[in-house]
Amino acid sequence: MTHMILCKVIGTLVATQKNEHLKKHKILIVQPVDLDGKFIGRDILALDTADAGVGDTVLIIQEGQGAAQAVRDKKAPVHTVIVAVVDGMEVAVK
Numbered sequence: 683m684t685h686m687i688l689c690k691v692i693g694t695l696v697a698t699q700k701n702e703h704l705k706k707h708k709i710l711i712v713q714p715v716d717l718d719g720k721f722i723g724r725d726i727l728a729l730d731t732a733d734a735g736v737g738d739t740v741l742i743i744q745e746g747q748g749a750a751q752a753v754r755d756k757k758a759p760v761h762t763v764i765v766a767v768v769d770g771m772e773v774a775v776k
Contacts, residue, residue: 685745690715691738695727710734710764712742717773728762739768
């Protein structure tokens with residue numbers, strides 16, 4: 683089951699050595715946020731496929747098969763991928 687999680691990019695990870703299937707992507711540090719933008723949960727490392735940057739609100743997926751599909755490489759050893767930069771949100775209140 684694939685989970686989408688709303689997160690804020692809080693940093694970047696620099697690696698001088700990377701798996702050959704990951705070399706064309708940045709690794710960013712994200713932290714889950716609630717709908718009000720408050721930090722919840724623990725920091726997560728995520729492969730960036732959406733050209734995100736520090737301070738951006740993003741959607742991540744956490745699941746190996748879905749992550750490999752997002753990277754378009756079934757051999758990529760990845761579990762968590764940034765799939766979208768969030769430009770805005772509207773939450774309907776009942």
